[in-house]
Amino acid sequence: xxxDMQIIIGGAAGEGSKKAGFLIAxxxxxxxxxxxxxxxxxxxxxxxxNFSHISVSRDEKNAISEEIDFLLALNKETVVRHGExxxxxGVLLYDSNLTEEPETNKKKVGIxxxxxxxxxxxxxxxxxxxxxxxxxxxxxMDFEKVKEVLKRELPVKTEKNLQVAEIAHQKVxxxxxxxxxxxxxxxxxxxxxxxxxxxxxxxxxxxFGYPMTPSTSILQFLCNVEGVRTFQPESEIAVVNSAxxxxxxxxxxMIGTSGGGxxxxxxxxxxxxxxxxxxxxxxxxxxxxxxxxxxYEAQADLLFALNSGHGDMMRFVVAPGDVDEAYxxxxxxxxxxxxxxxxxxxxxxxxxxxxxxxxxKEYLVEKEEVAKAENSENYNRYxxxxxxxxxxxxxxxxxxxxxxxxxxxxIATENAEDIKKMHDKxxxxxxxxxxxxxxxxxxxxxxxxxxxxxFWGSTKGTVIEATKGMxxxxxxLLVIQPFLExxxxxxxxxxEKVISVEMNATSQMTQVLRMHGINVDVNITKYDxxxxxxxxxxxxxxxxx
Amino acid sequence: xxxxxxxxxxxxxxxxxxxxxxxxxxxxLMEIDKNKTVVVTGIGCHGKMADYLDVNTFYSLHGRAIPSxxxxxxxxxxxxxxxxxxxxxxxxxxxxxxxxxxxxxxNITVLVHDNHAFSLTVKQATSTxxxxxxxxxxxxxxxxxxxxxxxxxxxxxxxxxxxxxxxKVEHLKNLILRGINHQGFSFVEILQPCIAWYNTYPAYNExxxxxxxxxxxxxxxKKAREWDYNSEEKIALGVFYKKEKQTFEEQMGKxxxxxxxxxxxxxx
Numbered sequence: 001x002x003x004d005m006q007i008i009i010g011g012a013a014g015e016g017s018k019k020a021g022f023l024i025a026x027x028x029x030x031x032x033x034x035x036x037x038x039x040x041x042x043x044x045x046x047x048x049x050n051f052s053h054i055s056v057s058r059d060e061k062n063a064i065s066e067e068i069d070f071l072l073a074l075n076k077e078t079v080v081r082h083g084e085x086x087x088x089x090g091v092l093l094y095d096s097n098l099t100e101e102p103e104t105n106k107k108k109v110g111i112x113x114x115x116x117x118x119x120x121x122x123x124x125x126x127x128x129x130x131x132x133x134x135x136x137x138x139x140x141m142d143f144e145k146v147k148e149v150l151k152r153e154l155p156v157k158t159e160k161n162l163q164v165a166e167i168a169h170q171k172v173x174x175x176x177x178x179x180x181x182x183x184x185x186x187x188x189x190x191x192x193x194x195x196x197x198x199x200x201x202x203x204x205x206x207x208f209g210y211p212m213t214p215s216t217s218i219l220q221f222l223c224n225v226e227g228v229r230t231f232q233p234e235s236e237i238a239v240v241n242s243a244x245x246x247x248x249x250x251x252x253x254m255i256g257t258s259g260g261g262x263x264x265x266x267x268x269x270x271x272x273x274x275x276x277x278x279x280x281x282x283x284x285x286x287x288x289x290x291x292x293x294x295x296y297e298a299q300a301d302l303l304f305a306l307n308s309g310h311g312d313m314m315r316f317v318v319a320p321g322d323v324d325e326a327y328x329x330x331x332x333x334x335x336x337x338x339x340x341x342x343x344x345x346x347x348x349x350x351x352x353x354x355x356x357x358x359x360x361k362e363y364l365v366e367k368e369e370v371a372k373a374e375n376s377e378n379y380n381r382y383x384x385x386x387x388x389x390x391x392x393x394x395x396x397x398x399x400x401x402x403x404x405x406x407x408x409x410x411i412a413t414e415n416a417e418d419i420k421k422m423h424d425k426x427x428x429x430x431x432x433x434x435x436x437x438x439x440x441x442x443x444x445x446x447x448x449x450x451x452x453x454x455f456w457g458s459t460k461g462t463v464i465e466a467t468k469g470m471x472x473x474x475x476x477l478l479v480i481q482p483f484l485e486x487x488x489x490x491x492x493x494x495x496e497k498v499i500s501v502e503m504n505a506t507s508q509m510t511q512v513l514r515m516h517g518i519n520v521d522v523n524i525t526k527y528d529x530x531x532x533x534x535x536x537x538x539x540x541x542x543x544x545x
Numbered sequence: 546x547x548x549x550x551x552x553x554x555x556x557x558x559x560x561x562x563x564x565x566x567x568x569x570x571x572x573x574l575m576e577i578d579k580n581k582t583v584v585v586t587g588i589g590c591h592g593k594m595a596d597y598l599d600v601n602t603f604y605s606l607h608g609r610a611i612p613s614x615x616x617x618x619x620x621x622x623x624x625x626x627x628x629x630x631x632x633x634x635x636x637x638x639x640x641x642x643x644x645x646x647x648x649x650x651x652n653i654t655v656l657v658h659d660n661h662a663f664s665l666t667v668k669q670a671t672s673t674x675x676x677x678x679x680x681x682x683x684x685x686x687x688x689x690x691x692x693x694x695x696x697x698x699x700x701x702x703x704x705x706x707x708x709x710x711x712x713k714v715e716h717l718k719n720l721i722l723r724g725i726n727h728q729g730f731s732f733v734e735i736l737q738p739c740i741a742w743y744n745t746y747p748a749y750n751e752x753x754x755x756x757x758x759x760x761x762x763x764x765x766x767k768k769a770r771e772w773d774y775n776s777e778e779k780i781a782l783g784v785f786y787k788k789e790k791q792t793f794e795e796q797m798g799k800x801x802x803x804x805x806x807x808x809x810x811x812x813x
Contacts, residue, residue, distance in 0.1 A: 187809045197805055197809075200805050201805075206619065206620065208616070221803070224803045225803045225804075225805060226803065226804055226805070229619065229797060231616075231619055231797075233612060233615070233645065234641050234642065234644075234645040235641060237609065237612070237642075238609075238612040238615070238641070238642055238645070239612075241605065241606065241609040241612035241613045241616065241642075242612040242613065242615050242616030242619065243616060244605075244613055244616065245585070245603060245605075245612070245613040245614060245615065245616025245617035245618075245619075245620060246616040246617065246619055246620035247616075247620070248583075248603055248613075248616075248617060248620070249583075249616070249617045249618075249619075249620025249621040249624065250620060250621060251619075251620040251621070253616075253620075267606055267609075268606070268609070271605070271606055359809070361809070392621070393580075393581075393582075393583050393601035393617075393621070393624055394580060394581050394601075394621060394623060394624055395580075396580060398599055398600060398601055399601045399602075400595070400601070400602045400604070401602070401603050401604065402595065402602070402603075402604035403604060403605065403606055404604060410602070410604075411551070411553055411596045412593075412595075412596050412604070
């Protein structure tokens with residue numbers, strides 16, 4: 001059996017296709033395969049059509065293909081929607097209790113999911129366990145190994161689930177023989193989990209959020225994490241302002257939202273800059289404008305994030321491309337925000353937020369200590385030429401934080417000299433941050449060539465896969481504000497043609513690059529809410545080489 | 546005695562109702578642990594309080610002082626958080642925050658400097674301006690009726706609801722102190738005459754009276770309805786309602802299900 005596999009499992013919302021997809025990934029993980037899951041779901045609770053596309057490979061492959069090897073259908077719609085994607089040797093697994101034999105010239109295996117569940121005395125939801133187990137038999141997985149994984153992953157009604165799995169495993173014939181690998185299993189994380197864990201590693205104490213897809217799962221995850229206080233107030237405006245209060249009280253605080261909520265938060269982001277109160281905002285982008293397409297992909301809030309907050313102000317804006325980078329840059333953003341007392345924005349998008357990746361733990365994240373005032377007497381919150389030492393209320397000194405322009409004590413001022421002085425102070429912090437970033441990987445490159453493909457965020461996996469075998473240089477931007485012009489320009493030395501890849505209609509990164517004097521020749525964009533498949537992107541790039 | 550007022554130039558109009566509130570607050574601050582206290586303010590004439598008091602202050606955005614205060618309290622429960630807001634802040638721009646802070650019983654004290662006008666922007670109507678209020682943007686007089694903040698607070702579950710008057714400093718000081726000592730959300734509506742645009746001193750001096758307290762919720766509601774912020778009725782001052790209830794912060798403790806180090810192990 002080939003070791004690169006593309007699998008789709010689909011069903012109606014509420015049927016548990018996501019969980020089933022996760023179980024399949026876990027099974028391959030147990031065999032030492034690398035896995036990646038792309039989630040596609042509609043904005044409904046019951047019904048609709050949800051599917052997980054699982055990419056299985058011996059080596060890391062965080063992207064999906066056009067053609068699939070297995071289609072696992074919990075309902076008829078899954079067959080209708082994805083049947084055409086099956087390869088010549090592809091296999092369709094369908095519920096023979098529910099669906100008549102589908103008309104397809106591909107290999108098909110009917111599995112009586114209802115019968116299996118009834119035989120075990122289980123509940124309807126366990127049909128997905130039956131389907132997963134039957135699939136594992138078809139590809140030649142050993143039931144003892146399957147059982148071990150299911151036992152761990154199904155902590156509720158475990159025995160019943162295992163009974164269902166066993167019956168399903170016996171009901172079908174083995175069609176393939178899975179190859180053993182020499183690799184060990186690896187942890188799985190979604191981008192949102194990686195963001196949460198990176199922040200925790202950097203000393204996160206409080207996380208506030210208002211539910212908004214695709215950022216909600218950060219709050220859902222952290223409300224179960226030891227040592228982190230979570231709070232869901234009445235609106236995103238309350239989220240940002242309570243986070244500013246929490247940081248003033250001395251707590252490392254992060255907030256998360258998507259475009260619409262971020263729009264409401266922008267006045268608070270401006271307050272963070274003016275008052276020099278540390279603030280970290282996770283902006284997980286989805287298809288807009290306005291409510292847009294809530295559960296679908298876009299990278300269209302880049303320019304908004306870079307310009308968020310009124311007034312002359314700067315932010316630290318980063319865009320991770322996978323879970324390792326998300327973990328690392330989340331911790332980095334928290335440390336930077338506290339070190340330089342300014343707002344940070346972590347740009348995610350629906351794909352990175354909600355897809356599941358193998359986590360390699362490539363980077364170490366630690367809490368960096370901040371400059372605290374040594375003497376609390378006659379404390380001036382805005383003392384000095386750039387970064388002022390912090391003091392928190394209750395520590396003895398009088399701590400005055402304000403959104404007005406202010407003097408060093410934190411008293412409002414309208415004095416011309418003071419206004420300029422304070423503006424310069426804040427800009428010097430920014431210059432200091434730029435200095436620090438000179439030694440930081442603000443962009444990554446992969447491979448060499450005279451054509452450069454420039455990208456950011458979740459397209460990373462697909463760009464890497466699509467350009468395999470091509471002599472091109474890949475340039476991934478990680479830190480977008482401050483934009484380290486000199487350092488990034490160097491990466492384009494000797495490049496004859498620049499192609500950008502973005503999930504938006506207006507080539508927003510191209511606009512940023514052009515502003516900094518880097519020309520982009522070709523813009524490859526996609527804005528239908530779906531990520532690029534490897535083949536789709538490959539074709540686009542080849543056309544423009 | 547320690548001087549709690551900074552030498553900052555005071556720019557309130559002579560005779561402004563805010564002086565009365567500042568005097569009351571100054572007295573209060575002398576009786577509590579100043580180091581463990583934060584005064585949060587919104588934007589408007591009242592907000593300047595942050596620049597005048599020599600205590601920890603957080604000078605928030607317009608309408609957003611309450612969520613800032615809520616966040617400070619979550620950040621450090623040892624702090625006493627006093628939130629000064631205007632009627633524009635609390636009843637117009639940020640009314641959702643006021644309602645939700647009361648609903649969840651956040652352990653903060655909200656003092657509303659209610660002068661029934663946007664004064665710093667030169668006289669416009671707010672949510673508590675009476676019908677017919679002639680402001681710079683309502684030349685024919687306001688065509689809206691005011692809200693009754695006390696009735697609203699009683700409806701959304703505030704556990705301490707009081708009304709004071711900037712012209713009765715000693716009485717106000719006691720109300721604020723009782724509000725701060727109340728465990729839970731305390732709300733003190735303060736009638737604050739605006740000497741420049743809406744001088745209510747003569748009317749209030751004539752109409753306010755100190756009420757009998759310890760009312761049931763039903764009686765408190767009736768009392769709150771006595772004056773609807775529109776009529777010429779008598780105006781009751783004092784604590785309308787007080788109830789003991791677990792604070793939001795006390796209940797914030799949670800069941801921890803995930804240990805992050807274990808998680809990475811388990812996710813294999």
